Amino acid sequence: MASVHKIIVIVGFISLFHSAFSAAQHRSYLRISSQEFTTxxxxxxxxxxxxxxxxxxxxxxxxxxxxxxxxxxxxxxVKWETQRNLPSFYIFNHRGRALADDFVPTPSKGELENLE
Incomplete structure (x- = not known):
């Protein structure tokens, strides 16, 4: 039975390509005969x-x-306790660190080059 369906698919594709070719041929005929395309x-x-x-x-x-x-x-x-655990969204370098009492800013790359 599957071979019948495959034949239907093949014949359907051939028919679809034929209708597309016929539409293109109809458009070129109208162009040659200087007629306007309506449908x-x-x-x-x-x-x-x-x-x-x-x-x-x-x-x-x-x-x-x-x-x-x-x-x-x-x-x-997945266990229920770890279902919302998304390590890819962990952020350790954020501005909340500046609100801490013992915050010491890390030197920038330019400052590190000047020290050497």
Whole structure:
């Protein structure tokens, strides 16, 4: 049964490319005949839409049964106490240090070069 769906996908893609080629050919014909473009012919639109639906239906059937993605799978192994522990957001060099009574500012790079 899967081979039938693969054939539907292939035929749908070929039909979709054919409708795109037909649309481009129709535009070039209008340009050559100096006519104004208003809309595509109805047969090209029907072919494009039906082949698009055929491709979508075939791909959904070829891909197999859809499964649910367990969003909390990796959270099942994490303990509750460490769940909000985000070490990448730790900041040790911030301005709150200047509010401490025993704060001694670290010398800048320029000051360190002058000391040498």
């Amino acid at each position: 595509l012919p109805l047969d090209i639109i029907i072919q494009a839409v039906s082949s698009l639906f055929a491709v979508m239906w075939g791909v959904l059937n070829v891909s197999g049964k859809l499964r649910e993605i367990p969003a909390a799978a990796e959270l099942n192994t």
